[in-house]
Amino acid sequence: MTDLKQIKIDPNVAQSEYGFNGYFGDYGGMFVPEILVPALEQLEKAFYDAIDDESFINDFNRLLKDYAGRPTPLYECKNLTGPREGRIFMKREDLLHGGAHKTNQVLGQVLLAKRMGKTRIIAETGAGQHGVATALACALMDLPCEIYMGAVDCARQQPNVYRMELMGAKVIPVNNGSGTLKDAINEALRDWAATYEQTHYLLGTAAGAHPFPTIVREFHKMIGEEAKQQMKQQTGRLPDYAIACVGGGSNAIGLFADFVEDKEVKLVGVEPAGKGLDSGHHGATLTRGHLGILHGSHTKIMQNDDGQIEESYSVSAGLDYPGIGPQHVYLQEIGRAQYESVTDTEALNAFKLLSKKEGIIPALESAHAVAYAIKLAKASTHDTHILVNLSGRGDKDLEYVRNLEKSSNDEEAK
Amino acid sequence: MSRYQNMFSRLKEESKIAFIPFVMLGDPDLETSFEIIKQLVDSGADALELGIPFSDPVADGPVIQAAAIRALKHQVNLDDCFELLKKIRETYSDIPVGLLLYSNLIYRKGIQTFYELCEASGVDSVLIADVPLRETEFFDSKALVHGIDPVHILPPEPSDNTLKSVAAQSKGYTYVLGRAGVTGTDVAAKMPKSGVMELLKENNAPPLVMGFGISKPEQVTAAKQHGFDGVISGSAVVKIIEDNLDNRDELLEALGKFVSSMKNAS
Numbered sequence: 001m002t003d004l005k006q007i008k009i010d011p012n013v014a015q016s017e018y019g020f021n022g023y024f025g026d027y028g029g030m031f032v033p034e035i036l037v038p039a040l041e042q043l044e045k046a047f048y049d050a051i052d053d054e055s056f057i058n059d060f061n062r063l064l065k066d067y068a069g070r071p072t073p074l075y076e077c078k079n080l081t082g083p084r085e086g087r088i089f090m091k092r093e094d095l096l097h098g099g100a101h102k103t104n105q106v107l108g109q110v111l112l113a114k115r116m117g118k119t120r121i122i123a124e125t126g127a128g129q130h131g132v133a134t135a136l137a138c139a140l141m142d143l144p145c146e147i148y149m150g151a152v153d154c155a156r157q158q159p160n161v162y163r164m165e166l167m168g169a170k171v172i173p174v175n176n177g178s179g180t181l182k183d184a185i186n187e188a189l190r191d192w193a194a195t196y197e198q199t200h201y202l203l204g205t206a207a208g209a210h211p212f213p214t215i216v217r218e219f220h221k222m223i224g225e226e227a228k229q230q231m232k233q234q235t236g237r238l239p240d241y242a243i244a245c246v247g248g249g250s251n252a253i254g255l256f257a258d259f260v261e262d263k264e265v266k267l268v269g270v271e272p273a274g275k276g277l278d279s280g281h282h283g284a285t286l287t288r289g290h291l292g293i294l295h296g297s298h299t300k301i302m303q304n305d306d307g308q309i310e311e312s313y314s315v316s317a318g319l320d321y322p323g324i325g326p327q328h329v330y331l332q333e334i335g336r337a338q339y340e341s342v343t344d345t346e347a348l349n350a351f352k353l354l355s356k357k358e359g360i361i362p363a364l365e366s367a368h369a370v371a372y373a374i375k376l377a378k379a380s381t382h383d384t385h386i387l388v389n390l391s392g393r394g395d396k397d398l399e400y401v402r403n404l405e406k407s408s409n410d411e412e413a414k
Numbered sequence: 415m416s417r418y419q420n421m422f423s424r425l426k427e428e429s430k431i432a433f434i435p436f437v438m439l440g441d442p443d444l445e446t447s448f449e450i451i452k453q454l455v456d457s458g459a460d461a462l463e464l465g466i467p468f469s470d471p472v473a474d475g476p477v478i479q480a481a482a483i484r485a486l487k488h489q490v491n492l493d494d495c496f497e498l499l500k501k502i503r504e505t506y507s508d509i510p511v512g513l514l515l516y517s518n519l520i521y522r523k524g525i526q527t528f529y530e531l532c533e534a535s536g537v538d539s540v541l542i543a544d545v546p547l548r549e550t551e552f553f554d555s556k557a558l559v560h561g562i563d564p565v566h567i568l569p570p571e572p573s574d575n576t577l578k579s580v581a582a583q584s585k586g587y588t589y590v591l592g593r594a595g596v597t598g599t600d601v602a603a604k605m606p607k608s609g610v611m612e613l614l615k616e617n618n619a620p621p622l623v624m625g626f627g628i629s630k631p632e633q634v635t636a637a638k639q640h641g642f643d644g645v646i647s648g649s650a651v652v653k654i655i656e657d658n659l660d661n662r663d664e665l666l667e668a669l670g671k672f673v674s675s676m677k678n679a680s
Contacts (some may be wrong), residue, residue, distance in 0.1 A: 176476070183470075295470075
């Protein structure tokens with residue numbers, strides 16, 4: 001399974017005392033109040049110590065295999081495209097325990113927290129998926145956890161609030177600001193500034209201050225490692241494309257990490273174009289955002305001319321984050337990955353098509369990657385191999401999509 | 415001599431320490447904000463610590479967050495804040511004025527441009543709440559070029575390295591955190607552990623000013639006895655604004671009383 005030690009020779013990151021300085025090119029860093037620096041440096045050290053420790057790696061891999069169900073399958077979706085079009089292969093992270101890739105890195109971080117002697121976990125969540133993953137890992141490893149969730153999101157995602165509570169987590173609604181994911185992160189950071197001695201902040205995506213983007217990538221990169229071997233077994237070679245949806249960027253970096261050195265594999269991240277890139281309602285941070293500093297990282301951000309952070313928008317709540325993991329900005333800048341966008345409508349169509357043709361209901365987030373892959377397959381020939389990270393399953397979205405259809409049917413009836 | 419140096423040496427002669435109130439520029443609106451700031455100075459504030467409203471203030475508790483939201487509701491932007499700062503400087507030529515803000519506002523404006531504007535508006539110091547020492551070089555180098563003092567925060571229970579870096583890199587004054595956490599009055603400041611004050615002075619740190627969790631005159635006296643050169647009080651001041659939004663006369667009167675009581679204890 002995953003060999004975390006490989007990161008020590010990762011060419012994308014400069015070396016520092018513990019291995020890295022926290023930058024990917026010019027992006028990343030540790031832009032937090034001074035008071036949080038010791039907590040992040042402690043985490044950095046614990047992380048590098050842990051990945052040098054065989055017993056930690058064994059514990060992590062055992063949980064991934066026996067509890068979470070790794071390795072996940074790779075499945076070629078033959079019904080999705082025509083016989084002359086490109087071939088699409090799905091990395092089935094939707095089959096992971098918890099219903100999404102998020103379980104991977106949460107297990108790793110909770111193990112790290114225990115190793116550091118932390119007795120309490122806090123986390124933020126937007127749609128609730130990272131909150132659910134955190135809650136399950138904390139239930140498993142018997143740590144109390146508190147999840148900050150925007151009040152608006154709590155109302156939109158009641159079933160996930162109940163899931164978290166069922167597993168023993170305390171969900172704290174955040175009313176400040178816009179009451180969404182970014183405000184939940186702010187509130188978690190405020191909590192952490194007062195409690196870091198006993199508390200671990202379990203950040204949910206490959207964004208934020210160093211060392212989070214690195215930790216999250218390393219604890220997700222088995223996605224790409226497994227997929228690479230599986231593609232070789234099933235097709236005899238590497239794929240031509242590796243495609244993933246991008247919100248904060250965790251499932252995408254998990255897929256990309258092991259392919260970065262394989263220059264013949266084109267890496268494509270798919271951002272939410274929402275109601276259209278020119279509508280003002282989208283979450284295409286890499287395509288339309290501007291460089292800035294948010295939640296600890298020098299990265300691209302959705303912001304206005306004054307530097308105030310703007311709300312992003314997507315039909316899929318999990319892609320709705322106004323920042324982006326700094327390594328994606330770097331990969332974009334050096335031309336190693338390209339970032340495209342897909343509208344709500346295209347994602348919804350892919351959601352339905354994959355359900356109908358293959359019997360797989362994807363998360364709306366992952367449906368963005370599927371939509372782009374289908375477009376690409378239709379424009380290519382059968383010898384084009386397209387790997388897609390199907391990062392989560394769509395059960396959580398059923399109610400929402402049903403309501404959307406109902407209201408659009410009502411519109412038509414009028 | 416800088417305005418800070420003048421102030422601290424004057425206070426030393428008077429055997430007093432500095433009382434520095436914090437308010438958000440443009441809270442609740444630009445016009446009232448100017449009246450508020452005049453009242454702070456006229457009631458005895460020795461220096462001013464002024465915030466610039468930001469949508470995501472991670473180092474601030476609920477009271478100061480609300481102040482930022484009030485100002486943003488009135489569309490107060492960075493340019494408005496600099497206009498207001500110029501007015502303050504035209505009215506009070508000697509009072510030291512520090513800014514406390516978040517890095518994205520500076521970055522978006524352009525770091526160089528931002529410090530040029532600070533210089534042109536009579537700002538004396540800038541503290542960036544979300545830029546720790548390890549990331550500060552790019553900002554501080556530009557600040558120094560424009561004669562702006564970069565202020566750094568000393569966290570509670572600092573390592574020797576952090577203490578020495580803060581002492582060396584903070585200019586104007588040293589911001590000593592009274593406690594962990596975010597701004598607010600719900601948890602009171604504590605005096606630093608023994609040895610911290612001595613070590614700061616040994617390392618020639620600029621005057622030591624305590625902030626976070628300061629809301630009572632007794633705390634000012636205690637800080638003075640402990641060897642501090644000043645205190646900053648933010649949420650307590652901003653709370654008075656929040657509680658008197660519908661009556662400007664009462665607001666100004668309450669602010670005046672609070673500032674005098676804190677100053678008298680200095």
